[in-house]
Amino acid sequence: MTHYPHLMEPLDLGFVTLPNRVLMGSMHTGLEETGDWARVAEFYATRARGGVALIVTGGMAPNAEGGVFPGAAGLYSARDIANHRRVTDAVHAAGGRIAMQILHAGRYAYSKDCVSASAVKSPISPFVPRELDAAGIEAQIADIVTAAVRAREAGYDGVEIMGSEGYFLNQFLARHVNKRTDQWGGDYANRMRLPVEVVRRVREAVGADFILIYRISLIDLVPDGSSWDEVVLLAKAIEAAGATLLNTGIGWHEARVPTIATSVPRAAFAWLTARLRPEVSIPVITSNRINTPDVAEGILAGGQADMVSMARPFLADPDFVAKAAAGRAAEIAPCIACNQACLDHTFSGKLTSCLVNPRACAETELVYTPTSAPKRVAVVGAGAAGMMCAIVAAQRGHRVDLFEASAEVGGLLNLAKAVPGKEEFRGLVDWFGVMLSNAGVQLHLNHRATAQDLAGYDEVVVATGVLPRDAGIAGQDAANVLGYEAVLKGAAVGKRVAVVGAGGIGFDVAEYLVHAGKSPTEDLDLWRREWGVGDPADVAGGLAANGPQPEAPARHVVLLQRKAEKPGRRLGKTTGWIHRAALQMKRVQMRGGVSYDAVVPEGLQISTSEGPELLAVDTVVMCAGQVPNRGLADALEAAGITPHVIGGADVAAELDAKRAIDQGARLGAAL
Structure with a gap:
């Protein structure tokens, strides 16, 4: 039996046949900038061994001014060609194919030397770009062509030309940035001249037997973006200019609509790819929030696309395709689209990794070597840290017992999955359960382990998680006070609510409280109305003419914090704005600089710089x-047993699953 027949069907490109319909989309990892090309090569080779049909690298700059930041990787010299050759050789040896993405950032380049169609500053950069003259445009075209030629010399099977997400070529297409009146601006024939000319000249330079992907923006999600008629006109012109494949991009980076975060419905933009596909005769690739083989198969079976692009799912599990093909989809580590270790790292100048898979971008450093001396290992606590440690240790050959005081695995991940917009955590908990079973971990539920229970083990790992901090508010034991755990487990809550604490948990609880009925993440029409996502056939750029139309909030919520700063300022770098905007749309009051005086029958008595105030809730x-919940760790030490302490039991800050899973994996690898 063939699992996922449409996903596993070969794709004939004329001069080469891809073995399946899965593209690993481009991601900037920061690996190339480390200069450790062996590490870069292993990252991509690992994904090639996992069965993906075609890999696209992170964006490589065609010149210094086009780099996303100063020193960004590119193909600038013969030495660069030799380094990239190490990558392509490794991928080919692993049986894969790889294309290099050529990314010119334009006004998104974090540099005073940035250039664009017009001198219009981006809201996400402090630099005003220099408007290119005609000679400057010709120089940029020449550099992009040179980068493509060098990519072929370096052994790449093709290139992807980045023309979406608001980067350089996209900036020429849209009136949002392009204010020119010469042959490169004005009407659409002139505004699309640059990307079409780039594709034409690249094809001419690299020959006919080289994959040329063009990344086209289907919906810009900014004012004065491209209309649908313009998108179709461009797609046809790009095909005529010599593209092999059209890959679809969604939204500019400055758009105030989320496009890839966990709260975005799966395959939320495939309807646009489905509309474009019959307009051209070359294969069209769909993208954004596709993270399971079932979703991908449904898209292909429904004729919405010829190929599916997934990026972050290959951070979470490089063997995605091989597992799907073998009927082992339940073993695929799920991308939960949290951004915490990938995009948040990228935009903070850190090396990319993955919350679910700490080995992502660390394949040569974090190695799960089979043990030559199996031990009896006890792990206490089946939350994120404990489960990961138990799985890795057992996979390496240790005999592992996992003790959990409650009736189910998952720990506080089970609270996260109750929050609207975080439904992906359900799949993560399920995956952990599958992997614990497959690894042979002996699971002991409803068992609160004691120091006496653990006396005979060679190694003891304490992953007992956290306890709520005592807020120290007078009257906090009253009947009208609940803890976050009780709320997320379904305790009855009134219509007017004060949430004490505006960290990640406070925001999650507020999100939970203002929603009733179906989550927008599981209802695409509802989600589109909530964020004001319209149709580029109706409004250029695709923003709904009447703006966001969220459902009325289920409760009146005020979110409070002691710090005298904007609530949510410390949330994730690439997702914090989404959480703040979502609560603002639900009319949640967010207040900082608050002192908590007392809980009273009428509500919560607070003080601010303006004096005392009663919140009637x-x-x-x-x-x-x-x-940290260190009770067991302290008892073990008192009994003469030195445990390993990981996860929240070690550091309780913000229930950091990324750190907890990483700690668990690294300890499991070291035991």
Whole structure:
């Protein structure tokens, strides 16, 4: 039996046949900038061994001014060609194919030397770009062509020309940036001249037997973006200019609509690819929030696309395709689209990794070597840290017992999955359960392990998580006060609520409280209305003419914090704005600089710089932080047993699953 027949069907490109319909989309990892090309090569080769049909690298700059930041990787010299050759040789040896993405950032380049169609500053950069003259445009075209030629010399099977997400070529297409009146601006025939000319000249330079992908923006999600008629006109012109494949991009980076975060419905933009596909005769690739083989198969079976692009899912599991082909989809580590270790790292100048898979971009450093001396290992606590440690240790050959005081695995991940917009955590908990079973971990549920239980083990790992911090508010034991755990497990909550604490948990609880009925993440029409996503056939750029139309909030919520700063300022770099905007749309009041005086029958008494105030609420929810649950660790040490302490039991800050899973994996690898 063939699993996922449409996903596994070969794709004939004329001069080469791809073995399946899965593209690994481009991601900037920061690996190339480390200069450790062996590490870069292994990252891509690992994904090639996992069965993906075609890999696209992170964006490589064609010149210094086009780099996303100063020193960004590119193909600038013969030495660069030799380094990239190490990557292509490794991928080919692994049986894969790889294309290099050529990315010119234009006004998104974080540099005073940035250039664009017009001197219009981006809202996400402090630099005003220099408007290119005609000679300057010709120089940029020449550099892009040179980069493509060098890519072929370096052994790449093709290139992808980045023309979406608001980068350089996209900036020429849209009136949002292009204010020119010469042959490169004005009407659409002139505005699309640059990307078409780039594709034409690249094809001419690299020959007919070289994959040329053009990344086209289907919906810009900014004012004065491209209309649908313009998108179709461009797609046809790009095909005529010599493209092999059209890969679809969604939204500019400055757009105030989320496009890839976990709260975005799966395959939320495939309807646009489906509309474009019959307009051209070359294969069209769909992208954005596709993270399971079932979703991908459904898209292909429904005729919405010829190929599916997934990027971050290959951080989470490089063997995605091989597992799907073998009927082992339940073993695929799921991308939960959290951005915490990938995009948040990228935009903070850190090396990319993955919350679910700490080995991502660390394949040569974090190695799960089979043990030559199996031990009896006890892990206490089946939350994120404990489960990961138990799985890795057992996979390496240790005999592992996992003790959990409750009736199910998952720990606080089970609270996260109750929050609207975080439904992907359900799949993560399920995956952990599958992998614990497959690894042979002996699971002991409803068992609160004691120091006496653990006396005979060679190694003891304490992953007992956290306890809520005592907020120290007078009257906090009253009946109208609830903890966040009780709320997310379904406790009755009044219509007017004060949430004490505006960290990640406070925001999650507020999101939970203002929603009723179906989550927008599981209802595409509802989600589009909530964020004001329209149709580029109706409004250029695709923003709904009447703006966001969220459902009325289920409760009146005020979110409070002691710090005298904007609530949510410390949330994820690439997702914090989404959480703040979502709560603002639900009319949540967010207040900083608050002192908590007392819980009273009428609500919560607070003080601010303006004096005392009574918040008339029915329920007060405590999200005032956590402290490590170290009771068992202290008892073990008192009994003469030195445990390994990981996860929240080690550091309780913000229930950091990324750090917890990484700690668990690294300890499991070291035991």
